Amino acid sequence: MRRLAIILLLALTLAACAEAAPTPRPTEVVPTIAPEPTFDPAGDVRHGAVLFTTWRCDNCHGGLAEGRIGPPLAQTRLSPVDFTEAIRETRPPKPAFSESELSEADVRDLYAWVVSLDAGVQAAAAPVLGEGEILGMQLYTESGCDRCHGAFAQGGSAAALVGYPEDAAAFLLAMSSSAADVPEHDLEVLDASLMRRLHGWLQAGADPNSGC
Ligand code: HEC
Numbered sequence: 547m548r549r550l551a552i553i554l555l556l557a558l559t560l561a562a563c564a565e566a567a568p569t570p571r572p573t574e575v576v577p578t579i580a581p582e583p584t585f586d587p588a589g590d591v592r593h594g595a596v597l598f599t600t601w602r603c604d605n606c607h608g609g610l611a612e613g614r615i616g617p618p619l620a621q622t623r624l625s626p627v628d629f630t631e632a633i634r635e636t637r638p639p640k641p642a643f644s645e646s647e648l649s650e651a652d653v654r655d656l657y658a659w660v661v662s663l664d665a666g667v668q669a670a671a672a673p674v675l676g677e678g679e680i681l682g683m684q685l686y687t688e689s690g691c692d693r694c695h696g697a698f699a700q701g702g703s704a705a706a707l708v709g710y711p712e713d714a715a716a717f718l719l720a721m722s723s724s725a726a727d728v729p730e731h732d733l734e735v736l737d738a739s740l741m742r743r744l745h746g747w748l749q750a751g752a753d754p755n756s757g758c
Pocket residue numbers: 598601602603604605606607615616617619624629632633637638639640641643656683754
């Protein structure tokens with residue numbers, strides 16, 4: 547019994563010692579930007595570059611974040627917190643990117659990538675729309691579909707809508723029949739003719755450059 551008590555005491559003392567003396571990390575880099583709560587701006591630039599094209603940021607902000615439909619992001623003056631907020635929110639035609647699409651770590655990497663870029667590159671040309679067309683992305687995000695069906699209609703908390711297999715009438719019926727549960731499905735909010743155009747855009751592949 548006494549022997550056990552001594553062993554226990556020894557184990558506790560050892561644990562306390564281990565806590566008191568953390569191993570030094572000599573290569574740790576101190577970030578040059580003043581960190582804000584919950585966001586450490588030091589990120590993986592290469593991974594940020596990959597995410598920037600995977601999640602089609604380049605489509606709207608240009609390949610070097612020089613600006614296109616969206617404002618330039620190269621050397622953004624936004625704080626990490628404001629940058630994160632802009633990514634999470636819908637700002638038509640910009641979709642909201644949820645945490646299941648882009649994690650906090652992903653956002654940090656994207657930030658690291660855009661601040662590393664040259665701000666002197668000229669903005670890329672915006673997509674060309676046909677007569678009377680609206681950017682499909684504009685209709686999709688203004689109606690709030692991105693919040694549940696994914697930033698690019700690839701599916702999120704609700705089903706994927708890209709390449710929607712049914713015709714426009716079935717699409718409208720699927721929405722109106724569930725409008726009691728999902729207010730965004732109410733065809734009073736965005737009229738049926740615009741919804742038909744949105745359906746055509748979704749069925750054709752939900753290309754962020756295309757109008758409808
Ligand atoms: C469909 C086009 C589109 C896509 C895709 C898109 N954006 Fe944007 N983004 C915009 C537009 C347009 C704005 C300006 C919206 C506004 O201010 O009303 C914007 C604004 C922003 C802002 C705020 C900029 C500022 O200076 O206020 C950030 C940050 C941003 N986008 C990051 C991203 C990132 C990161 C991605 C990819 C994960 C992305 N965007 C994808 C179009 C897009």
